[in-house]
Amino acid sequence: MSKAADIEQAARVLRAGGLVAFPTETVYGLGAAAEDVGAVDRIFTVKGRPSTHPLIVHIGGADQLGDWAAEVPRPARLLAERFWPGPLTLVLRRSGRVPLVVTGGLETVALRVPSHAVALALLSEFGGGVAAPSANRFGSVSPTTAHHVREDLGAAVDFVLDGGPCEVGVESTIVDVTGEPPTILRPGGVTREDLEHALGSSLSMRSSRTPIRVPGQHPSHYAPRARVLLVEAEEIVGEALRLQAQGGRVGALLPPAYRCAASAGLVVVPVPESTVEYARKIYELLREFDRRGCDVIVASSPPRGGLGLAIADRLHRAAGPRGSVSAGGPEGSGR
Ligand code: TXA
Numbered sequence: 587m588s589k590a591a592d593i594e595q596a597a598r599v600l601r602a603g604g605l606v607a608f609p610t611e612t613v614y615g616l617g618a619a620a621e622d623v624g625a626v627d628r629i630f631t632v633k634g635r636p637s638t639h640p641l642i643v644h645i646g647g648a649d650q651l652g653d654w655a656a657e658v659p660r661p662a663r664l665l666a667e668r669f670w671p672g673p674l675t676l677v678l679r680r681s682g683r684v685p686l687v688v689t690g691g692l693e694t695v696a697l698r699v700p701s702h703a704v705a706l707a708l709l710s711e712f713g714g715g716v717a718a719p720s721a722n723r724f725g726s727v728s729p730t731t732a733h734h735v736r737e738d739l740g741a742a743v744d745f746v747l748d749g750g751p752c753e754v755g756v757e758s759t760i761v762d763v764t765g766e767p768p769t770i771l772r773p774g775g776v777t778r779e780d781l782e783h784a785l786g787s788s789l790s791m792r793s794s795r796t797p798i799r800v801p802g803q804h805p806s807h808y809a810p811r812a813r814v815l816l817v818e819a820e821e822i823v824g825e826a827l828r829l830q831a832q833g834g835r836v837g838a839l840l841p842p843a844y845r846c847a848a849s850a851g852l853v854v855v856p857v858p859e860s861t862v863e864y865a866r867k868i869y870e871l872l873r874e875f876d877r878r879g880c881d882v883i884v885a886s887s888p889p890r891g892g893l894g895l896a897i898a899d900r901l902h903r904a905a906g907p908r909g910s911v912s913a914g915g916p917e918g919s920g921r
């Protein structure tokens with residue numbers, strides 16, 4: 587675990603224009619000083635991420651909202667007060683303090699206060715905003731341990747803060763609060779139900795037909811090396827055995843009700859009983875199939891209530907067409 591001296595060292599690295607990987611409650615982030623254009627540029631290079639794809643600016647508290655947003659509409663204030671620190675990102679009109687390199691040229695900025703002692707200590711020690719995407723290469727599985735970060739990014743990161751495994755396990759929910767009603771751009775760690783309860787009104791969801799403006803919205807994202815195939819839960823074993831008969835190493839991500847089904851020769855990874863635990867483990871489970879040399883993973887989408895919505899979203903993106911993740915990206919292509 588990171589100690590005070592590590593936090594001080596990490597803040598020094600940020601001030602010097604370096605990159606620091608740090609834990610949050612959702613996934614590990616790859617951070618740079620948000621106002622340092624050169625440092626932010628390096629994030630895009632290290633991740634292999636197209637420069638038009640905006641980053642989230644992490645801040646130390648809701649009281650800093652006005653420093654980074656040009657205006658703070660009432661629903662934004664309400665959601666920040668209710669869910670920060672926590673796995674919620676708010677998209678607002680940017681203030682002059684936010685360089686365009688952070689927002690991929692957009693006039694809006696994504697802001698969040700992470701709920702993790704190490705992240706908050708870093709933000710407090712550093713004093714400014716930290717622009718950070720998930721600390722993985724563009725398109726691949728997000729890291730939920732410091733070990734994942736080192737595996738994926740290695741020496742490209744100047745300093746890694748270790749805060750243990752992430753509690754929530756899926757990224758923050760992103761809500762665009764620039765319009766009425768607010769729109770969920772990406773489901774995540776705060777559920778749609780909790781957001782609607784807090785607002786006392788319903789939220790719209792970004793439709794899959796809306797042109798793609800940002801990463802994480804691409805059909806293939808969050809993807810392990812193995813191909814992912816989604817079927818109905820009762821068809822997982824049958825489909826996996828059929829694929830196995832064609833050759834190759836086949837994995838099955840099996841929900842609790844299907845545990846004792848015949849699965850000879852398959853790499854079976856059980857789905858955790860609770861949705862909270864499933865969200866916490868989803869990326870680790872996908873990585874496990876890669877570690878065990880699977881060519882394909884057969885899985886099913888969980889029910890979309892609560893955190894199930896975010897898990898289903900990540901599984902669908904992991905199963906999306908692979909060609910669509912090439913750098914340079916199909917920005918605005920709608921694919
Ligand atoms: O939980 C999280 O959100 C993690 C941790 C590290 O905080 N971060 C994360 O960052 O998932 P990243 O870069 O992998 O995803 C950030 C997403 C982008 O995919 C994009 O959809 C959205 O934030 N985003 C950023 N700026 C935006 C903007 N101005 N308008 C709309 N969406 C924006």
Ligand code: MG
Pocket residue numbers: 719720728802
């Ligand atoms: Mg990401």
